[in-house]
Amino acid sequence: MNKEEIAADFKALQQEICIGLENLDGKAFFRSDEWVRPEGGGGRTNTIIEGAVLEKGGVAFSAVHGPVSEAMMKQLGMSEGNFFATGISIVLHPINPHVPIIHMNVRYFELDNGTYWFGGGIDLTPHYIVKDQAVLFHQRLKDICDRFDVAFYPKHKAWADDYFHIPHRGESRGIGGIFFDHLSDKNSNLTKAEIFNYCKTLAGSFVAIYSEQALLGKDQNYSQDQIAWRNLRRGRYVEFNLVHDRGTKFGLYSGGRTESILMSMPPLANWEYDYQPVKDSKEEETLQLLRQKIDWLSF
Amino acid sequence: MNKEEIAADFKALQQEICIGLENLDGKAFFRSDEWVRPEGGGGRTNTIIEGAVLEKGGVAFSAVHGPVSEAMMKQLGMSEGNFFATGISIVLHPINPHVPIIHMNVRYFELDNGTYWFGGGIDLTPHYIVKDQAVLFHQRLKDICDRFDVAFYPKHKAWADDYFHIPHRGESRGIGGIFFDHLSDKNSNLTKAEIFNYCKTLAGSFVAIYSEQALLGKDQNYSQDQIAWRNLRRGRYVEFNLVHDRGTKFGLYSGGRTESILMSMPPLANWEYDYQPVKDSKEEETLQLLRQKIDWLSF
Numbered sequence: 001m002n003k004e005e006i007a008a009d010f011k012a013l014q015q016e017i018c019i020g021l022e023n024l025d026g027k028a029f030f031r032s033d034e035w036v037r038p039e040g041g042g043g044r045t046n047t048i049i050e051g052a053v054l055e056k057g058g059v060a061f062s063a064v065h066g067p068v069s070e071a072m073m074k075q076l077g078m079s080e081g082n083f084f085a086t087g088i089s090i091v092l093h094p095i096n097p098h099v100p101i102i103h104m105n106v107r108y109f110e111l112d113n114g115t116y117w118f119g120g121g122i123d124l125t126p127h128y129i130v131k132d133q134a135v136l137f138h139q140r141l142k143d144i145c146d147r148f149d150v151a152f153y154p155k156h157k158a159w160a161d162d163y164f165h166i167p168h169r170g171e172s173r174g175i176g177g178i179f180f181d182h183l184s185d186k187n188s189n190l191t192k193a194e195i196f197n198y199c200k201t202l203a204g205s206f207v208a209i210y211s212e213q214a215l216l217g218k219d220q221n222y223s224q225d226q227i228a229w230r231n232l233r234r235g236r237y238v239e240f241n242l243v244h245d246r247g248t249k250f251g252l253y254s255g256g257r258t259e260s261i262l263m264s265m266p267p268l269a270n271w272e273y274d275y276q277p278v279k280d281s282k283e284e285e286t287l288q289l290l291r292q293k294i295d296w297l298s299f
Numbered sequence: 300m301n302k303e304e305i306a307a308d309f310k311a312l313q314q315e316i317c318i319g320l321e322n323l324d325g326k327a328f329f330r331s332d333e334w335v336r337p338e339g340g341g342g343r344t345n346t347i348i349e350g351a352v353l354e355k356g357g358v359a360f361s362a363v364h365g366p367v368s369e370a371m372m373k374q375l376g377m378s379e380g381n382f383f384a385t386g387i388s389i390v391l392h393p394i395n396p397h398v399p400i401i402h403m404n405v406r407y408f409e410l411d412n413g414t415y416w417f418g419g420g421i422d423l424t425p426h427y428i429v430k431d432q433a434v435l436f437h438q439r440l441k442d443i444c445d446r447f448d449v450a451f452y453p454k455h456k457a458w459a460d461d462y463f464h465i466p467h468r469g470e471s472r473g474i475g476g477i478f479f480d481h482l483s484d485k486n487s488n489l490t491k492a493e494i495f496n497y498c499k500t501l502a503g504s505f506v507a508i509y510s511e512q513a514l515l516g517k518d519q520n521y522s523q524d525q526i527a528w529r530n531l532r533r534g535r536y537v538e539f540n541l542v543h544d545r546g547t548k549f550g551l552y553s554g555g556r557t558e559s560i561l562m563s564m565p566p567l568a569n570w571e572y573d574y575q576p577v578k579d580s581k582e583e584e585t586l587q588l589l590r591q592k593i594d595w596l597s598f
Contacts, residue, residue: 033572033573045572047572047573049571049572056570056572058572167551168551168552168554168557168560169557231567235564235568238537238541238568239541239561242537242538242541242542243541243542243548243551249542252466252467252542253467255467256467258467258468259572259573261467262538262570263572265534265570266570267569267570267571268530268567268568268569269534269537269567269568269569269570270566270567270568271355271561271564271565271566271568272348272566273332273344273346273348273355273357273558273562274332274346274558
């Protein structure tokens with residue numbers, strides 16, 4: 001399987017995911033924006049707004065290529081040559097505070113010297129953490145991982161905990177999930193085709209995993225106070241993405257396509273000075289959980 | 300004048316500015332939050348919310364000291380020793396889209412080897428740029444600068460244009476203003492006392508400069524579309540502060556006091572994928588002005 005086939009499969013998956021999410025939403029449809037990268041390649045950024053479940057979301061596909069840039073050499077430690085990169089990236093911001101924000105990404109990278117790797121992951125950011133739902137989410141991810149390598153879940157779960165951390169808040173972004181990068185047959189027991197299959201399985205299971213979470217929350221009533229809390233959590237999401245997320249920062253500093261990179265930004269985020277949750281409230285409980293590293297499957 | 304006197308004058312100015320802004324607002328009052336820095340010193344962060352003019356704002360004073368940290372050595376190129384830093388920092392987010400966001404900062408830094416410098420500036424971020432008001436703002440700043448050194452306005456205006464730029468958007472944050480750093484008797488024609496006076500004059504004129512701008516807009520009617528545009532511009536403000544602002548980034552990465560640093564964050568910021576203004580609208584005009592470097596005083 002060559003890079004064109006990988007890109008084609010990712011592009012087809014993007015479309016399937018969008019159809020699945022439209023079914024989940026039941027009201028809004030994705031708008032498709034095809035773009036060309038002047039230096040080589042391009043992408044298709046699908047966005048949805050003002051749905052019944054989803055307030056704002058994006059499912060982006062891209063396949064870009066060209067000479068390794070100065071920024072890639074400097075910040076990613078690459079050597080001169082040509083690269084090819086393709087992937088799907090998703091961020092969904094729901095309306096209902098009882099439905100979590102979700103992020104999924106799978107990506108493939110190769111250099112013309114023959115080096116390649118895959119990366120990706122899924123992580124969940126509930127506005128209110130419900131333990132049973134968090135456990136369910138992690139169980140789904142473990143089930144997928146175990147089909148490929150039983151070492152993957154513990155390793156990629158720890159990687160997500162480490163990655164989706166907001167040091168300046170002393171909080172996790174959410175309940176984590178799995179995250180991996182630079183995965184190839186060189187550093188795993190899997191062949192290239194198997195790793196690709198792992199990525200495709202993750203992407204292919206995305207709609208089911210998110211639907212399961214969304215259906216548990218989307219018809220729950222919510223108050224204006226809970227909307228205010230949702231907006232504060234969206235503010236934290238912005239902080240993580242703009243201050244710490246290596247992908248976002250690299251993209252913005254190296255002249256990536258801003259609109260596609262910042263597709264992850266929420267609608268209506270809010271900030272309050274020195275917000276303190278009410279004692280024994282659901283908000284306090286969530287904050288306390290975000291301040292711990294939790295092994296959800298034995299929690 | 301020693302560092303304690305500089306800090307005391309800044310702290311007094313903070314209070315005067317808050318009283319002036321309460322008069323301007325006419326409804327809300329500042330809440331004062333005194334904090335202690337475990338490594339030495341502390342501050343007083345005054346915040347205002349839900350006023351008649353100001354939706355969210357902060358006027359922060361701090362005076363901190365201690366050993367030069369690893370982060371300061373690495374990122375600011377300092378050598379080992381002890382530092383002292385004091386300053387006032389202000390960001391105001393008004394309700395009415397016809398009233399601009401404003402930022403002001405004056406600061407003093409010294410090392411125990413005798414090195415010192417002042418830094419600071421005022422810059423304005425109108426949601427809608429009105430040329431006459433932009434010119435007025437720059438004229439006020441030039442008038443202050445000229446009382447100290449006629450070279451200051453052109454130099455510090457260019458510095459602000461350079462600093463308050465959002466490369467990934469190809470836009471300025473607003474109409475700029477003045478910005479300067481590392482100013483001392485070593486690199487200017489002024490004595491230390493005169494530079495301190497320049498900083499105090501800037502801070503002391505802040506309320507008048509902002510009131511003049513706010514009074515021109517605060518009673519104008521606005522539509523929901525204009526609120527939506529205001530919220531998008533607040534999103535850009537967040538992007539600048541979290542992605543590019545060197546002070547914010549240094550503070551967050553080096554373990555500064557997060558709540559004080561992020562006092563600058565707006566209430567209710569919004570993001571839209573690939574927003575395009577209506578042709579010949581006020582929004583388009585503002586965007587076009589933000590994409591140019593403008594010499595406002597000969598515009």
